[in-house]
Structure formats: C-alpha cells, structure tokens
Amino acid sequence: MKILKTQTLRGANYWSIRYKKLIIIRLDLEDLAERPSNEISGFYDGLVETLPSLIEHFCSPGCRGGFLMRVQEGTMMGHIVEHVALELQTLAGMPTGFGRTRETSTPGVYQVVFEYKDEQAGRYAARAAVRLCQSLVDHRQYPAEELEQDLRDLQKLAEESALGPSTEHIVAAAEKRGIPWMPLTVRSLIQLGYGIHQKRIQASLTGLSSILAVELASDKEGTKRILEDGGIPVPRGTVVYYLDELEQAIADVGGFPLVIKPLDGNHGRGITINVTSMQEAEEAYDMASLESRSRAVIIERFYVGQDHRIIVINGKVVAVAERVPAHVTGDGQSTIAELVERTNQDPLRGSGHANVLTTIELDRAAFQMLERQGYTIETVLPEGEVCYLKATANLSTGGIAIDRTDVIHPENLWIAERAAKIVGLDIAGLDVVTPDISRPMREVDGVIVEVNAAPGLRMHFSPSEGKPRDVGAAIVDMLYPSDTASRVPIVAVTGTNGKTTTNRLIAHIFKQTGKVIGYTTTDGIYIGEFLAEAGDTTGPQSAQMILQDPSVEVAVLETARGGILRSGLGFDQCDVGVVLNVAADHLGIGDIDTVEDLAHLKSVVVEATSPNGYAVLNADDPLVSAMAQRVKSQVAYFSMEPENPLVQHHISQGGLAAIYEDGYICIVKGDWCLRVMAAAEAPLTMGGKAPFMIANALAACLAAFAQGVPVEAIRVALATFQASANQTPGRMNLFDMGDFHALVDYAHNPHSYQALGSFVKNWDGECIGVIGGPGDRRDEDFITLGRLSAAIFDRVYIKEDDDPRGRPRGDAAMLIEEGIRQIQPNLDYEVILNETEAVDRALNSASKGSLVVILPESVRRAIDLISERRPLEEAIATQAEPSVEAVATEVEDVQTVDAPETSSSGGLNMEELV
Numbered sequence: 066m067k068i069l070k071t072q073t074l075r076g077a078n079y080w081s082i083r084y085k086k087l088i089i090i091r092l093d094l095e096d097l098a099e100r101p102s103n104e105i106s107g108f109y110d111g112l113v114e115t116l117p118s119l120i121e122h123f124c125s126p127g128c129r130g131g132f133l134m135r136v137q138e139g140t141m142m143g144h145i146v147e148h149v150a151l152e153l154q155t156l157a158g159m160p161t162g163f164g165r166t167r168e169t170s171t172p173g174v175y176q177v178v179f180e181y182k183d184e185q186a187g188r189y190a191a192r193a194a195v196r197l198c199q200s201l202v203d204h205r206q207y208p209a210e211e212l213e214q215d216l217r218d219l220q221k222l223a224e225e226s227a228l229g230p231s232t233e234h235i236v237a238a239a240e241k242r243g244i245p246w247m248p249l250t251v252r253s254l255i256q257l258g259y260g261i262h263q264k265r266i267q268a269s270l271t272g273l274s275s276i277l278a279v280e281l282a283s284d285k286e287g288t289k290r291i292l293e294d295g296g297i298p299v300p301r302g303t304v305v306y307y308l309d310e311l312e313q314a315i316a317d318v319g320g321f322p323l324v325i326k327p328l329d330g331n332h333g334r335g336i337t338i339n340v341t342s343m344q345e346a347e348e349a350y351d352m353a354s355l356e357s358r359s360r361a362v363i364i365e366r367f368y369v370g371q372d373h374r375i376i377v378i379n380g381k382v383v384a385v386a387e388r389v390p391a392h393v394t395g396d397g398q399s400t401i402a403e404l405v406e407r408t409n410q411d412p413l414r415g416s417g418h419a420n421v422l423t424t425i426e427l428d429r430a431a432f433q434m435l436e437r438q439g440y441t442i443e444t445v446l447p448e449g450e451v452c453y454l455k456a457t458a459n460l461s462t463g464g465i466a467i468d469r470t471d472v473i474h475p476e477n478l479w480i481a482e483r484a485a486k487i488v489g490l491d492i493a494g495l496d497v498v499t500p501d502i503s504r505p506m507r508e509v510d511g512v513i514v515e516v517n518a519a520p521g522l523r524m525h526f527s528p529s530e531g532k533p534r535d536v537g538a539a540i541v542d543m544l545y546p547s548d549t550a551s552r553v554p555i556v557a558v559t560g561t562n563g564k565t566t567t568n569r570l571i572a573h574i575f576k577q578t579g580k581v582i583g584y585t586t587t588d589g590i591y592i593g594e595f596l597a598e599a600g601d602t603t604g605p606q607s608a609q610m611i612l613q614d615p616s617v618e619v620a621v622l623e624t625a626r627g628g629i630l631r632s633g634l635g636f637d638q639c640d641v642g643v644v645l646n647v648a649a650d651h652l653g654i655g656d657i658d659t660v661e662d663l664a665h666l667k668s669v670v671v672e673a674t675s676p677n678g679y680a681v682l683n684a685d686d687p688l689v690s691a692m693a694q695r696v697k698s699q700v701a702y703f704s705m706e707p708e709n710p711l712v713q714h715h716i717s718q719g720g721l722a723a724i725y726e727d728g729y730i731c732i733v734k735g736d737w738c739l740r741v742m743a744a745a746e747a748p749l750t751m752g753g754k755a756p757f758m759i760a761n762a763l764a765a766c767l768a769a770f771a772q773g774v775p776v777e778a779i780r781v782a783l784a785t786f787q788a789s790a791n792q793t794p795g796r797m798n799l800f801d802m803g804d805f806h807a808l809v810d811y812a813h814n815p816h817s818y819q820a821l822g823s824f825v826k827n828w829d830g831e832c833i834g835v836i837g838g839p840g841d842r843r844d845e846d847f848i849t850l851g852r853l854s855a856a857i858f859d860r861v862y863i864k865e866d867d868d869p870r871g872r873p874r875g876d877a878a879m880l881i882e883e884g885i886r887q888i889q890p891n892l893d894y895e896v897i898l899n900e901t902e903a904v905d906r907a908l909n910s911a912s913k914g915s916l917v918v919i920l921p922e923s924v925r926r927a928i929d930l931i932s933e934r935r936p937l938e939e940a941i942a943t944q945a946e947p948s949v950e951a952v953a954t955e956v957e958d959v960q961t962v963d964a965p966e967t968s969s970s971g972g973l974n975m976e977e978l979v
Contacts, residue, residue: 066142066195067093069174073184076605076633077673079666080178084163085633088150088187090177091169091656092143092195097202098173103139107205112136112145115197115207118156122148142198143168143175150179150187150194157219159186169656176656186222193219229253231268231522238537244551245637247609257544259636260553260583260617264544269492270519271544278489282518285328285363288488295487297480298512302365304328311350312343314364322367324514325349327357337433338456339367345437368512370500372458373469375477376525376536377485377493379543382478384525384534385470385502391425391455391463395446401435402427402442405454414463422529425454425463466524468531469502476505484513492540494520553617555636556768559624559670560645560683561663562817563761564603566796567645568623570749570765573786575619577778583617587625587811588794588924592617604628605635612636624670626663630655634669640678641768642671642698645761647688648816652843664688674698679721679771681764684711701771703763705756707731723767725759730783732770741766742780748787754827755797757820794924797824800931805830805911808918809927813838815849821918822857830914834858835907837900837920840870840877847877851884858918860910861885861894864903866922874898904930 070091077085102108112119113133122132132148147164154161159182166177181187193215200207228236228248232255239246239257246257249265257264265272270279281287289299302324305314315323325346326336335356337349353362376384393404405425408414414422425431427442431454435441438452446452458464477497485493499511506512525534545551556575558568565586572584572591583592585607589599592614598607603625611620612635624634647664657663667689671680676697683689684702690711693700700720704712707726716722721734725744732739745753749762766779787793798809812821825832836854838847854861863878878896885892897903900922907917908930921927 066095066097066146066199068191068195069093071188071191072631073181073188074633075184076635076637077669078633079629079669080165081163082669082672084180085637086181086184086187087163087178087633088181088191090146090191090195092146092175092177094142094173094175097142101139101141102136102145105202108201109133109137111201111205111207112149112198115201115212116149116152116156119148119152122152124148141166141168141175142202143177146191146194146198147177147179149197150177150190153190153193153197153215153219154182154186157186157216157223159183159219159223170658183223183226185226186219189215189219189222228255229268230527232266234522234526234537235266235269235540236537238535238541241538242541242545242551244541244545245612247613249613256613257541258551259555259612260620261581261615262550262553263613263615266540266544268519269522269540271491271540273491273544274518275489275491278491279518281488282490282493282516283329285326285515286361288516291487292484292513292516295483297484297487298506300324300365300368300512300514302363304361304363305350306361308347308350311346311364315343315346318364318366321346323349324363324365324367325353326363326365327353328361328363329358330356336457339437348433365514368498368510368514370498370509370511371502373497373499373502374466374520374524375473375481375495375497376520376522376534377481377490377495378536378539379491380482380486381539382473382481383470383539384536385468385473386466386524386528386531387469387502388458388460388524389465389467390453390458391431392451392453393425393446395448395450395452397448398445400443400445401440401452404446404452405442422465423461423463427454430455430462460521460524465529468525468528468534470532470534472503474503474505476507477502477511480506480513484516488516490516490518491543492520493517553612553620554641554772555612555620555622555639556641556643556772557622557624557634557636557639557670557673558643558645558764558768559626559629559667560643560689561648561667561814562812562820563645563757563764564623564625566749566758566793567643567761567765568621569793570762570782570786571643571768572621574765574769574774574779574782575621577782578619578774580618581616582619582621583611583614584621585611585623587623601625605632608635626657626666627655629666629669630657634673636673638673638675638678639670640675641681641772642674642678642696643681643764643768644668644671644683644689644692645764646683646686646816648814649846652846654841660688664692668692668695671696671698679768681768681771683760683764684709684715684722685760699771701767703760703767705760705763721767721771723763723770725763728753730759730762730766732766732776739776741776742783747783748785749783749793749797751797751799751824755824757823758797794928798928802908802911802917802931802934804913805915805917807908807911807931808916809924809931810918810920811924812920814842815846815853818850818853818857821920822853825857825916825918828916830916831859831912832857833860833862833907833911833915833917835862835864835900835903835917835919835921836881837864837866837922838877838881839866839922840868840872842877844880847880848884848887851881851886852888853884854881855885855888855892859893861892862903862907863894863896864900865898867900868922901926901930908934 068090072089074087120130124132144166147166151161161180164179168175197207236246255266286304292299301318303314303317321341323340324338335353340346340349354360372388374386409424414424416424455462481495494517496515497513499506500509522536525536558564572582575582581593585602587601590597590602590607603623605628608622649660671692674680678698679701680696680698681701684704702712703723705725707724712722716733719735723732729740730742744750744759750758800807812818838850863881865877911917919927
C-alpha cells in the first residue's frame, strides 16, 4: 500500500458538516486492490491480537463487534486503515469515531477519511495505520514495541500542540455559548468572536486585562503595599537585594519563622516556607535569588494556616480552592520513595497539561523538604503520618486542590473582591493563607499573600476533591455579557460561474449601510475601500483573514471549490449562503468526477448556514434547487422565470424569493411584491442585454434583503455598480475602441461560454472571439468550448494559457479546433498559441462596429493591451452615473403591492425595508 496524498480539513466539508476536523489520505492499495481481508491469511487474527479494542467499533452492522465482523467476512484494506487510524488515536487519549472510505474513479485507489483531535497526531495516525496493516498482511503480526512507540509518539504530538488547561476550559465555555474561536499565530493568543466583535485571550489573560494591573501584580512588594494602604490584611515583610541585608531584614519583620521568596518569580519556584534559622535563611535566599529575574528577594513573616486560591472575575469571587502541597501518607510498611512511586501511578497524574494532577518529582526542593522534617527517601512513615514533599501548594509541583467555594466567609469574599479591584485586574488569583477560610481573616490572623494575573484555572474546574466550578463561563460572560454580539454577518457565495461579480455586488450593497465590509474575491482580499492582499483569495485562509480583522462589520466571502476540497470552510457557519449555479467545470480534479459530485461539494456552503439564516438558491438550476432538502436554514429562491412552479409554490407558502418580471428585478413574499429596479437601469446588466448578470443581481439583492438591508440601499447599489475593470475586473468589461468595442471576460468553461453567448448574440456587428481554457480540463470540455464558440462568434482566434497545467503545448487548441469543425467546418478561425499575439491580431483585424471578445488567462494583461491602444473609459462607464441622492428620490416611484408592515420570517421589518 502507498499513501499518495494527505490532506487536513479544518472546517465544514464535502464529507461532513458536523465533523470539521478530518484527515483524508488518498491510498493506493496496489496488490491488495483485489484482495479483501478474508482472503489474506492470518490477517484477522493478527488484527484482533494487536488491537483487541476494535471490538468496540460498531461500523455498518450497528452492534458491538460489527467492524470485526466485516473484517472476518471480507472488506477492503482502505476501510480497515480508517478504523485502525481512529483506534490508535483513541488509545493515545484522543477519542475519535467518525470515518468514511470510498473508492475513487481510479481502480484500487481509495479516499480514506477519519476524524482527528490534533492535526499532527492525525497525520501520524494515518501513516501508522498503513504501516500496521501492511505488517499484518506481510508478517501476520505487528510488534508490540512498535505499537507502544506509536502510542507514545501520538501522545507526545498531542501534548506539544494542545491548548493549556486554562485556555481549553475558556474555549469550551465559548463553544457552549455558540461563540466562535480560532488560534492566532503569535504568543499563544486565541481569538473569540469574529471581526469587530472579537476578543482575545492568552490563557486567563484577556484583552480587558490592564497592563498597569498586570505589571503591578508582578511586583509582589508593590502589590502588598497598595493593598496595605487599602486596609487589606497582608504579610509583614520587606525586600532585600544583597545577602548582607538579610540579617537586618529578618529583624525588621519580627524574626523567625519566615517565608523567603523571589520578588518576581512564578509557579512557586524558589519559595521556602517556615524558615527557622539563619543557616536556612541564607540557603533560602540563594535559591530565591536564582529564581528572581531582578535578583531581589522578599523576606516575610511566616503565617500558619492552609494555602487557598481565590479567583475573582469581573469583581466577583467565582471559585475558592484549598491547595495542599505534594505529600504522601504513611502505611507503616513502605518507604517514602515507594509511596511517591505509588502516588504517581494514579491515572489522573502525568507530566502534561492534559492531566488533572501533576507527577510528584523527587528533586532538590523535595530533598530539602525531607531533610527539614528529619526524613530521607528511605524512611518508612508510620501509618497515617503525612510527609510533605514541596514547600508550596502549586498543582504544577504535584499538589492537590479541594474546592471551598461554598464555605468562604462573606467578609473574606468582600476583602478578596476589594483586593482585585485595588490592583485593577479583571481576572485575579489571590493567594490567601488562613487557618479557616470560613472565618474572617482578621479574626484568625489570615493574610493575602499574593495577587496573580493570569491565574491557572485547573484547580477550580477540575479539583481533586469537591465541586467543579465553571470559571471559564464566568470569563466568557465577562467578555460577552448576555445579548452581546460575538459574530459579524457572514454572506458566503459559491457556484460555478458568477461568484466574483455577485460577491462584489453584495459587498457594494452592504457598503451603502455605512459599515466596514471585508470581502474575498478571485483577485484579492478587500477591507473597506482598500485591497489588503492581491491574488486568488477564495479559500478558507482568506476568509479567516477577514474574520480576524477587528474593523470588519460584515464579511462577504467568495467560496470556491478548491478551498472547500483542500481545507473545508473557513468559518463555522454563515448567515446567508448563496449558490448561483452548478455546471461542468474542474471535473476529474480532486475526485470530483460528475456534476452531481460538484453539486454536493457546493452544497457545503448552504448546509453550513445558520438555522436562523437563509440559503439563497437558484430555482432555475435543478442541482441547486435540490439543495433545499439538505439545509437547516430558511430558503429563499431566485429565478429568471417569474412563473417557475417551485418559486410560485414557495411564495404561496410565505417564502421569500427574487424574480425577474416585466423587465424588473423584484423581491416577492406571499402576496406582496417589491419592484427594486428595472434591470435595464442597472449598469451591471449591460442595458438588460446580459441575462446572466440579471441573475447575479437577483441573487445579490435577495441575499442582502434577507440579511435586513433596506431596499433603498439595494437600489442605490444597483444603480452605482458597474461591470468595470475597477469594480469587477475580468467580468464583462466593455471598452469603446472608437470604431469597434472590446469585451474582456474570464469565461473559461462551457456554462460561462453559454452565458456570454446570451449577450454576444444581441450585438449588431461582427463578433470576434479570442478563446481558450485552462489546461487541466478534460478533453471533452475543450471540444465543447470549440462547439460553443462556433455557435457564438463569426471569427475565432484560438490561444492557450501560458501555464498548460501539464497538458502538451498545442493539445488544447487542437481539441477546440475539433469542436469548431463539428459545428461550423467553414468558420474563419486561426490558431495563435501565444495569448498576447492572439489578442493583438484580433484587435488589429477588428471591423467597424464589431465586438472583440477576449477570454484571457491574465485579465490584467488583456486590459493593459487594450489601454495601450486607446486609453478610453469603458463603454459602460460613459453613461452618467446617478448619485445616491438621485436614486433615493426615485423610491416613491417603485410599486409596492400589499406589503405588510412586518414579517416574522427572518426578522425582516417590511415597514423599514419598504
């Protein structure tokens, strides 16, 4: 077997809307292509011996052991690799269960799809599964040591890339609230929400955390002073910078016992408690100085009591935990070393963040603690006697936590909340030493020892004992109070043709509302009025760039097939999903072999539409209209045929639609109709002569209307949006060359050629075509382009793209010639493979009143060739452009038939919209 390709999906995808994190391997079974598992000697027994836990896989029989039944009866190796990859991850602590395996159009080559928790671990699991299965085929076994190494490697990969426990807890709380999140590429930052509504966290630091407060909390002596000034009980202490200051400092705080710790340390490192002699003090000073960034050391009075951590979020105490240092309890028989080893065998303990408790290490600090108690690691403790192994109670050094939230005294609550506010932290972790947290600190000589920024949350949401506290939810509620938006409206547009034009028009409509629009197109990412990044930006990474921008208020995302196949969608859900059409294009690429496969792929966009949103579907395209059966959102149809039965039934049931009726772009619902504008008055439609542009306008108007954009704004946008090189480069750009016209359009497949022909046939003069297509299309596609060109043009120049995409030079042109001869054997055509030369020849030979239609690989190059000859304005732009005010004054002339005041569907307020 051989893995030909591995892909990582991160969003809703062709295989699943629900399971967004999937690995796909393209697996060539080679000599196993015709050998099901029941024909491979010893394979079943070897598989069960190696992975007995596969008994838990139900598979298609739907019962325990169902998958192994399939293996015993005979199934193909791709299916087995899928289940093994899932099980390896599960055994490594990453439970997964979703998978699919399908044979491709290439015999013996399968697409194996399975869920992952961590990307790198998922890709490793794919390789390990193939290796394991191949070993069972060849040797009837997989060595136990290799399986153990696989599981160790998987665990290590998961630990290295995992979110920290605090971050993971906050993210889980955000997910429960339906708030989207994404990791950013620097400093372990996590973004919650989209666009203008985003918030950032770094563990339990948030964008609301004041830098002044964080710096103050890092200055332990400064924190103590400001709290003391506010009447908060704090330890008596001082700071020393040199060893010769130590003796005087001890005298100043009242002598022994002491706590000695670094001024600016963390995680409990370098702290020594209950120091009772000068020798101990000097040793403790040296250790604290090494852990202090400034070399400064705090000398404090030692207070007797239990160590507590109080979490204050947004000025309120939300959790209290008692922290007990790492310790063991004697049994009268075992040495301390044996007790530690036994304690570390607890499955809850480990070295990574994924564990509830941390492994206890017998390090220098532990040996010092033992020595002070008069023990060694060989000491046998009497039964019930406790031996502490660390001076501090941090969970990171092996301590445990006991929830005390329900017993803290109200006065202590008040003191803790005041302390957090005095320091100024939105999220504060207060370290309190007191003999009894249920009694006022002042009564029992309790003190606040420290105030920490970015406190760890694990001890609260997963305490060793007691009730878990959902501190993550409290943080999310602080960042996003009830009814606060976390998302910006997302409109996603897909289809075979017309995506870029429709996407740009939708963005232009939303701009009329005064909001900042972020949108992606085949020529770049735009934010507001500016190009942020040039290039074909229709994939998930480009979508995420828009959603990460803090100025974006509305996202309009062109969503192409390639990005969906490569990585899935770049957003968790959209508010409006638009599918314009589905036609043969890119077939045979990425295992999308039929238009039905392509329709399924495009449907991902509308299947990911929010239940409260709208799927905007082309009612005139059966493949698109059928998607209504798969969506969970509301549906709105658009149609060039006002009597389309599907649309008529839909609106009779109270559904929303857009139709082209009596020359008008109309929005209809139930028994009312809004005439938005005469299509001929919208520059985009080329005077109403480009039907496919009218269809694009219908889809755009409907998408905006469904999202609540006022009809006046839609009307202004239609009147001011043009098929120009500035607004829609390469989309029906018509240039007046004086004696003739030139048209540049990025038509490159049969469907777009047909759409273009619907405009060209209305031209009065000679029509000359400069035609070609991308080299990675099928032979029959090029023949079809030739046949269509013969029916559209009076004269043709056949060219090829600079990048043949693996096809021999001249091969595509030859196939186009074949198609031309099938329809018009006597058509005047010429093959000029170089695109620049072909364009020049066509422009030089243009007759008076003719139309030269250029279908280029490079839109920019074609426009430059035209402007070099005659730098005139585009023909469509010579008309006077109406102002916003002029269009707005025409609102009263638009017919509105029986429009109700309000509509409950989709939250549309008809009184405002009309």
